[in-house]
Amino acid sequence: MSIRITALTDPDRAGASHRLVWLASDPAGSPVGSAFLRVFTREGQDHLAELELHVHPAERRNGIGSQLLDAAVAGAREEGRRSVIAQVEAGSSGDHFLRAKGLRKVLTLTYARLPLAKADTGALRGIVGQPHPGYRLVAWDGAVPHDLEATFTGSRRAMDDMPMDDTDYGTVVWDVDRVRAAAAAVAARGELLHTVAAVAESDSTIAGFTELVVPGDGKGDGLHYGTGVLPEHRGHGLARWMKAQSILQARERHPALDGLLADTADSNTYMRSVNDALGYEPTHKSVEYQLDL
DSSP states (O other), X not given: OOOEEEEEEOSOOOTTEEEEEEEEEOTTSOEEEEEEEEEEOSTTSTTEEEEEEEEOGGGTTSSHHHHHHHHHHHHHHHTTOSEEEEEEETXXXXXXXXXXXXXXXXXXXXXXXEEGGGOOHHHHHHHHHSOOTTEXXXXXXXXXXXXXXXXXXXXXXXXXTOOOTTOOOOOOOOOHHHHHHHHHHHHHTXXXXXXXXXXXXXXXXXXXXEEEEEOTTSOEEEEEEEEEXXXXXXXXXXXXXXXXXXXXXXXXXXXXXXXXXXXXETTOHHHHHHHHHTTOEEEEEEEEEEEEO
């Protein structure tokens, strides 16, 4: 079957990335597959592109995926990228395809869900109520308050050493504008961003934070975006403390919310143990592949 590959370009090149798109269609013009390449452009990740590739199940094993992959790789090279990453569900057709195409597996993630109806609120309140000498919790909705924006931006480096195994992920460089743009993007989608942070009382700086995004109608599942503690403040149980408060806050403020979702690298044994202790139940795994250009 003759397949036509049409290249499309995202006109929006603002922000931290832009997208390149390829659409595969059959002789009748019907779409049979697509490839999306997110090209990261900001400092620290301007070597990287992220691929998402789909082929209609009925059209697989006809070489469509290979043509789309070739087009996306060529596009990444034209953009001067050195690495292309792609994430697929473990054991899926995409998993087998990427492995067969010579991409190497660099990371395994475990996805977990906390059914809020099963959350032990008594235990959570006990965790939140435990004293953490030298620290206090603060929380806010949406964009960070102006009086905390500088220290919150500085605390983002807590994610710099997040376990990514062999992924050539680079380092996300944050400034106040980027912090505010990220919150604005969540709001623009109609979703709600809730942040809980631990503040060091010695100098009133943020020692760690956890972010949760909830659907705008307060229903369905919320999604944990990131939880991090600065290296100099680790070893005090701050991650569990903050996350427990975030769960309680979600239950109290969004009674119709069903659950909370999290994904964690299998090598991140500390955060996985925190999630396990808080009642998160593993649902599935995904794997990340990388092609070095």
